[in-house]
Amino acid sequence: MDFSVVDLSEEDRVFQHELREFLRTVVTEEVIARDRETGENFDEGVHMALGDAGYLAADYRRAADGGFSAVRRRIWDLEIGRAHTPWFHWGTTAMVAHTVEQFASPDLVDDVVPGVISGRLRLCLGYTEPEGGSDVATCKTRAVREADGSTWIINGSKMFTSNAQNAQYVFLITNTDPAAPKHKSLTMFLVPLDAPGVEIQPLRTIDGDRTNITYYSDVRISDRYRVGDVNAGWSVLRGALDAEHGTGERADDGLQKIAVMTEHITVMADAVDRIAATVATPDAAGRRRIDDGSVAYRLGRGIARMEAAMSTPGMFGRVAIAQTMREVSPDLMDILGAAAALPTGTVGAADDGGAEYVFRLAGPTGIYGGTLEVFRNMIAQHALGLGRPDYSPPR
Template sequence: MDFSVVDLSDEDRAFQRELRGFLGAVVTDEVLARDRATGENFDESVHLALGDAGYLAADYRSEAEGGFSAVRRRIWELEIGRAHTPWFHWGTTAMVAHTVERFGSPELRDEVLPGVVSGRLRLCLGYTEPEGGSDVATCKTRAVRDGDDWIVNGAKMFTSNAHNAHYVFLIANTDPAAPKHKSLTMFLLPLDAPGVEIQPLRTVDGDRTNITYYSDVRIGDRYRVGDVNGGWTVLRGALDAEHGTVQRDDDGLQKIAVMTEHITLMAEAVDRIAALLGTPDAEGHRRVDDGAVAHRLGRGIARMEAAMSTPEMFGRVAIAQTMRDVSPDLMDLLGAAGALPTGTPGAADDGGAEYVFRLAGPTGIYGGTLEVFRNMIARHALGLAPPVTAAR
């Protein structure tokens, strides 16, 4: 792994200053406070401003198509994270839009893609079902052909940002008699269609996600993405992007792994906690001078740095597991005040450690559980055979 520093050109430094100034102007304290209160990880005013300024189009397109260069894309990703931009919705939207661009009909592409790069259309994922867990191929949501239309019935769990989106990238079962990977079809279903119901669901880290219900939702065949019963082929590329298992560029500038934004929040909290532990009390004593405190803090920092430097799906596991293991230690080092949430009088670090602790659990679930990723590593990276189920 190459840890060398990239020497930015004058033009790229100017781009960084411009972007940092832009984000400083639009990602205001009010935006951040509203995002903490709602847990939506999305702010429409910020999203539209980024679209109007051309940043979304530049991020969506490749360099050959007029988008960001590799260096500027990395600057973009870093500055977006450093500004704590309510942002996760864009990654989903762009991922689905690229899939529609590849597999969708010309009519659907014309309907959706211009609005995506302008920020005026947003897309979300409809994969997981209430009883389906991480195996999206066990889909029970049904789509039945009716002339030139499809009738959709079912429910999806964790449809994050559905209430801010215009379409859901929905996986449906179109042939229950077929093997599960050959019975699926993908649709880009308009969320304003009659029969769609969106119900909010709060997670332990304060985020808002949704349960979405589909009751006799009628959509035209133009909203089908890919072949009938060929949904697994369409879905695989999107899943690989979500899991971070797509083929990496060789320039070394891309994100190390998915979920790096989450452990960046831990890194910021660790910096503040280390400063608190190193501040003398009224008698001149510093908690970090206690050998046990220094050892636990140093061990957590070492694990965090290792996780932040671990690539691909290995990094996905290392990041989530490190957050789960280290965040309780951080709270314990701060004492009882470390368990108080943001905005509570007396909260250590204004609740930073407590928030990271709550964020750590879902981080190991979003985009697939840690168990799924460990199985992927075992089978695809280590070449191990699947476990044998004992006969009963």
């Protein structure tokens, strides 16, 4: 990996300054507090402001089509994270929209993509099912085509349909041929969430985030909402899954996003900065906790692990980030003492609840987009060339 410093041109420095000022204006303390309270990971005012300013379009498009250059895209990713922008769902929307552009009918592309770029339309994922776990190919949600071929009827349910309450469409994986092998029975649809028969029920995770269970009861949609060929959904889905997992081809310039979930460990890095300042501040008796050897050792070890995780690319970084957050956050809370268990906004909370929030965030970070066990198996098979895991009981 190339750790050399990138020299910014004067134009790129101006871009970075303007972006920072823009984010400082729209991502206010009130926005961040409301996001922590609601767990939405989305703010419509911020999202629409970014769309109106042209930032969404620049992030969505390739450089050759008028989008960010590689340097500006890297600046964009870093500044968005540093500002604690309620942002996690834009990546999903952009990923699905790119898939729609590639596989859907021209009229559906014309309906969806301009709205995505403006910020008016948001898209979410309908993959996981209540009994399906991380293997989305075991899909039981059924889509049945009516005799005239123009309409589909969908029945089923999906778990963890995050941001459905703020989205207009769900990218839904369905089973259209139960008799076929599981990877040849799937068809993808972009289902309008205001269609009759769609029900969205909120579900809270341990870190306070809101996700959803979505139900589809005799939902009738036109064939124009189909994305890709019938029973060819796995081919449509693979590219989107690679993007979600961070396993796609990486550019040689080293400027692309290091790994999936870097936004989460950026939150941890900010908390660590505050914790380091806290333990280095003398108490009423003039004592500093950092002068205790065990405190200095554990804090230093945690920072070293965090820096290593933040520099680990691809699916390796996906595992390193989540595992580091899970293992280091309890140490951070222990260093601060009992007051570290108090959440943000509570009187007496150590570091204003930063360590407590990271501790709660760490658990789901190892589940989003697939569990750590799934990613470790992917590393074993695709990076190390090992065989498929055998989960059968020992003989």
